[in-house]
Amino acid sequence: MDTRAAGTFEDTFLDQSATILEAIRIIDHASLQIALVIDKDRHLKGTVTDGDIRRGIINGIKLEDCVEKVMNRTPVTITPETSREESLSLMTAKKIHQLPIVDKDGKVTGLAQLDVLLKRSTPIYEDQEDVRVILMLGGEGARLLPLTKETPKPMLSIGDKPLLETIIGNFSVQGFKNFYFSVNYKADIIEQYFGDGSRFGVNISYLYEKTRMGTAGALSLLPEVPQGSLIIMNGDILTNSNFCHLVNFHRQNKALATMCVREYEQQIPYGIVTANGMTLQSITEKPSHSYFVNAGIYVVDPDVLGFVPKDQYFDMPQLFDELQKAGKESSVFPIREYWLDIGRHEDLEQARTDYRKIFG
Template identity: 40%
Template sequence: MSPTEERWRQAILPVKTSIQHAIRSLDQASIKIVMVVNEAGELEGTISDGDIRRGLLKGLDLSSPIASVIHRNALVVTPEMGRDVVLQLMGANKIQQIPIVNELRQVVGVHLWDEITTLPARSNLMIIMAGGMGTRLRPYTETCPKPLLPVAGKPMLEHIIERAKLEGFSHFVLAVHYLGHMIQSHFGNGGQLGVQIDYLNEKSPLGTAGALGLLSPRPGAPFVVTNGDVITDIHYGELLDFHIRHNAMATMAVRMHEWQHPFGVVQTRGIEIVGFEEKPVARSHINAGVYALEPDALNLLSQDAHCDMPTLFERLQAKAMRTVAYPMHEPWLDVGRPDDLNRANTENSN
C-alpha cells in the first residue's frame, strides 16, 4: 500500500462514529478531511476541521455523533476523470481534497491538491519518430529534417520533448533517418534539455512503427510513441495511465474530425427521392499520431522491416490482443505541409 493510499484509507469513517474519533482521524491521516461512509460502504459526505469547529460552536461535544456535521453535498469525481478537469474543479471550488468514487459511490481514492499539482517522475520510455523525408514540406526540408524545422523559435522536436518533460518523462529515443546526423548534432545526449536521449538509426525508411523493431534492449514497461511532426497539448502521462488502466496491448490517441459536404445531398431509393440533407456534416475519428504500447507488442515487428502503426494495430487485433482508442480534445496539429507550418508558428507565437 502506497503512503497516499494508506493516508486516505485512514480517513474513512463509519457514519455512527463520534466527533472525537473524527478529530483523531483528521490528525492521523493528515489530508484535512475525513470521508464518511454508510454500512453499504457508500460515501455519505466529508468532514473538515471547519465542520467540526462549527458543530462545537453549536453546542455539540466530543462524544456527539458525526452525523450532524457531515458535509453531504461533497464534490466527488470518478476514476476516469482526467487531471485537467480535476484541477479545474478543485480550483473553481477552492478545495484542497476531492474524493474519488466508483459507480457504487464507494471511495477508491482521493485527489490532494499538493500531489495532483506535482507530476510524478516517469521512468517509462518515450520514442519519437523523427526519420521522415518531409517531402510535402519542400523546399523547407531540402537541407533540414522536418522535426528540426522551427516553430515559435525552436525545433518541433524540442517542443515535444519539453512537453513530455513537464509530464515527468526523462528518457527519450529518437528514431532518425533523413538528415539524422543534424538531429543528433543538435540534441546530443539531451543534457542541455535535462533529459537522456538515445537514437535509433534507420538504414532505410521503416514507417511509423518499423523503427521500434530496432529497440535493444526492449523496454521493460509500457512506453509512449509519437510522430516527430505532431504539435499537441496532449498529456502523455494521462495517455499512458489510460492505456494501463484499460489493460490494452496498444492504445492510439484519436481525435474527432468533422467534414461538411459542400452540397445538399439527395437521398434516393432506386429512382425515388426519399429525402434531402442540406450540406451534411460527417464525423469520424482520426489517428493523432501518438500511442502507448506494451513491450510485447514489439514481438510482431521484424528488425529492419517497414511497418506503419495502423498495420501494427491490425496485427495485434488479428492475434486477439486488445487495442483501444484514447479520445483527445487538446489542441493538435500535424505539421505536414507549408500551410501547417505557418499555422503552427502563428498559433505558438505567443
C-alpha cells in the same frame, strides 16, 4: 486523521447542470485531476475524471452535453474519520489518486489526494521512470520542400525553437525523461543539436534507420526489450496533450496497445438526396459527419515488440492490425487538447500562429 487537501477541494465543485466542457476546465485548471458534481447543498452526486470524459467522447458524447452523461454516479468515498493509512490502502487497491470525503449526510467536506498523503511536492500520476518515449524523426518531409531540403522537418522553427525541442519539453515537464530518437534523413543535424539530451534535462539515445522503416519498423532497432511501456509519437506533431493521462488510461484499460485518435469533422458541400427508386424521400442540406482519425501517438507494452518484423518497413496501423488478428486487446484514447499534424506548408503556418496562443 484529517486527509483533506486544505483550501483547495472546493475548486473541484461542479453543478449538476454543468456541461462536460466546464468539467474539463475544472479538471485541467484546478490541478486536482477530478471534478466533484454536487447539488446546491453540497451533496455529492458523482465524480468526473479525465478518463470518464475521453470514454464519453469515444461513445459520441459532445462537450456541450450535460456532465451527468459521463459522471461516475457511485464513486468510492471516505469519511472524515478515515485514517491516512486506510485512505492509502483504499487508493492502492482501487488504483485511484483522489477520494472525496463525505460526511454522514452525504455532503462533501474534503478531498483526499494521493500526492498529499505521500507528501509529494509535485503531483505524480504513475511511476514514469520506466516509460520510454520513442520519437519517429526519419521522414524526409517532401511536402514541405524547399524548407526541408537542408533541414529535417522536426527541426523547423515554430516559435523561437525547433518543433522537436517543444515536443521534448512538453514530455519533460510531465516527468518523462528517457527518449529514443529514431533518425534517418539529416540525422546529423538532429544529433548535433540535441546530443545526449543533458542540455535539456533528459536522456536521449538514437536508433539509426539505414533505410526508411516506417512508423513502427524502427522498434526492431531497440537495443533491449524495455521493462515499462513505450510512448511512440511522430515527430511532426504539435500538441499540449497530457501524456500522464494517456499512460494512466492505457494501464487502466489493461490494453496491450493504445492508439490516440482525434475527432475529425467533414462537411459535405452539397445537399444529400435520399430516394426510394425514383421517389424523393428527403434532402439533407450540407450535412456534417464526424470520424475518429489516427493522431500519430501510441502507447504499447513491451510484449508488442514481438509483432514487429526485423529490418523491414512497418507502420503502426499494420502493427495494430496484427494485434487484432492475434486477438490482443487494443484501445483508443481521444485527444481533446490542442493537436496539429504538420504535414503541409499551410499546417506549418497554422502551427506558428497557434504557438503564440497555446505555448507562448
